[in-house]
Amino acid sequence: MRQIHRTFKLARAAAAGVRLVRDPSRLDAIIAVARNVVSPDFLRSIVDELSRQEVPAQALAERPRLQIDLDCLARLPRGTLGRAFADHMRARGLDPAALPRMEANDPLSFVRAHLFETHDVWHVVTGFDTDVAGELGLQAFYMAQLPARFAPLLLVAGLANTLLYSWPDRTRRMDEIARGWRLGRGARPFFGVPWAALWSEPLEDVRARLGVPG
Amino acid sequence: MRQIHRTFKLARAAAAGVRLVRDPSRLDAIIAVARNVVSPDFLRSIVDELSRQEVPAQALAERPRLQIDLDCLARLPRGTLGRAFADHMRARGLDPAALPRMEANDPLSFVRAHLFETHDVWHVVTGFDTDVAGELGLQAFYMAQLPARFAPLLLVAGLANTLLYSWPDRTRRMDEIARGWRLGRGARPFFGVPWAALWSEPLEDVRARLGVPG
Numbered sequence: 001m002r003q004i005h006r007t008f009k010l011a012r013a014a015a016a017g018v019r020l021v022r023d024p025s026r027l028d029a030i031i032a033v034a035r036n037v038v039s040p041d042f043l044r045s046i047v048d049e050l051s052r053q054e055v056p057a058q059a060l061a062e063r064p065r066l067q068i069d070l071d072c073l074a075r076l077p078r079g080t081l082g083r084a085f086a087d088h089m090r091a092r093g094l095d096p097a098a099l100p101r102m103e104a105n106d107p108l109s110f111v112r113a114h115l116f117e118t119h120d121v122w123h124v125v126t127g128f129d130t131d132v133a134g135e136l137g138l139q140a141f142y143m144a145q146l147p148a149r150f151a152p153l154l155l156v157a158g159l160a161n162t163l164l165y166s167w168p169d170r171t172r173r174m175d176e177i178a179r180g181w182r183l184g185r186g187a188r189p190f191f192g193v194p195w196a197a198l199w200s201e202p203l204e205d206v207r208a209r210l211g212v213p214g
Numbered sequence: 215m216r217q218i219h220r221t222f223k224l225a226r227a228a229a230a231g232v233r234l235v236r237d238p239s240r241l242d243a244i245i246a247v248a249r250n251v252v253s254p255d256f257l258r259s260i261v262d263e264l265s266r267q268e269v270p271a272q273a274l275a276e277r278p279r280l281q282i283d284l285d286c287l288a289r290l291p292r293g294t295l296g297r298a299f300a301d302h303m304r305a306r307g308l309d310p311a312a313l314p315r316m317e318a319n320d321p322l323s324f325v326r327a328h329l330f331e332t333h334d335v336w337h338v339v340t341g342f343d344t345d346v347a348g349e350l351g352l353q354a355f356y357m358a359q360l361p362a363r364f365a366p367l368l369l370v371a372g373l374a375n376t377l378l379y380s381w382p383d384r385t386r387r388m389d390e391i392a393r394g395w396r397l398g399r400g401a402r403p404f405f406g407v408p409w410a411a412l413w414s415e416p417l418e419d420v421r422a423r424l425g426v427p428g
Contacts, residue, residue: 143388149377152384156373163366170366174357175399178392185389 020157043108049147059192068096082199137176144184187211234371257322273406282310296413351390358398401425
């Protein structure tokens with residue numbers, strides 16, 4: 001029964017993987033791959049590694065959740081992280097409420113929930129757009145920052161998509177992947193940063209503090 | 215019949231692709247993928263693009279072949295391109311004579327033969343080693359320099375290998391891929407460079423001339 005369940009999960013992941021190679025911007029496919037591929041073992045190895053770094057370890061202990069009120073953030077002064085975030089989301093018709101609400105009752109589920117609910121903040125702070133090139137750049141950033149195999153899986157899908165369906169976009173995509181990797185290697189750990197405490201700060205200061213060149 | 219032939223070619227390419235994902239350093243698998251995947255259409259689009267650049271266009275017209283005599287190059291002074299090449303090859307037990315000898319009677323076959331026979335020179339001038347990380351870095355360099363889909367195919371295989379079999383090597387590999395991409399974007403075209411005329415020149419001068427930081 002367990003075996004059948006596992007086979008179904010892999011089949012669903014493979015089907016979602018094919019959808020992803022066809023269109024790497026499909027959020028539903030990304031979530032389906034994540035749900036069916038990210039095993040507790042993977043998550044545990046991430047937790048082990050993060051526990052050895054200061055900010056991530058503190059977040060794992062306290063498990064702060066990120067509640068986002070876009071209307072509230074949109075009223076902050078221009079140049080602040082919160083305002084930049086609200087502008088970024090609204091310009092793209094994105095709504096944090098669209099992400100599935102996840103439980104975070106232990107370190108493993110917190111890693112998953114935290115990465116999901118902070119993803120758009122990472123976009124804003126790193127400066128990667130939400131088109132495929134930008135998403136791939138951000139995945140390279142994730143790969144540099146976290147010992148998780150999900151980001152490189154998306155990079156494989158994204159490169160295969162580039163090869164098969166999006167050849168003219170290859171230069172922008174590879175530029176962003178190279179930039180994301182270097183940025184992620186040079187920056188301080190983003191995992192566990194208490195973004196909610198930083199909304200009113202200038203984005204430039206937040207970037208400088210995290211080692212992201214302006 | 216044509217269809218069956220094509221299906222066999224694709225099946226052979228897929229089998230070689232699986233071997234490549236398992237071990238990206240297998241030269242036989244790389245050659246098998248190249249033989250079965252690189253179609254005349256692909257080569258034609260590369261020729262079209264290269265014809266618009268000065269050095270590559272001249273090479274396409276003159277089709278110079280690279281004959282390599284390692285013993286001869288090994289006698290050149292230290293610091294020259296030729297000596298560095300001979301040292302590089304001997305240190306790794308590599309022999310240019312091991313590569314399949316290819317015909318180059320027209321622009322299409324010349325592209326294939328030229329890329330094959332200059333591959334090790336590109337290693338030396340770019341400074342990428344011949345381990346998997348270095349090969350992937352050089353493939354990223356190729357991808358930046360040529361409109362060919364073979365390099366990104368090897369990058370997909372290499373990333374899949376990293377994900378499945380070589381996780382601890384991921385940082386070195388991604389560092390090299392990011393470096394290769396940037397180097398390839400910044401350097402002058404390597405395709406068609408008359409390496410045989412440069413053997414006696416200092417490697418540093420060759421690099422400077424081609425826009426490769428020392």
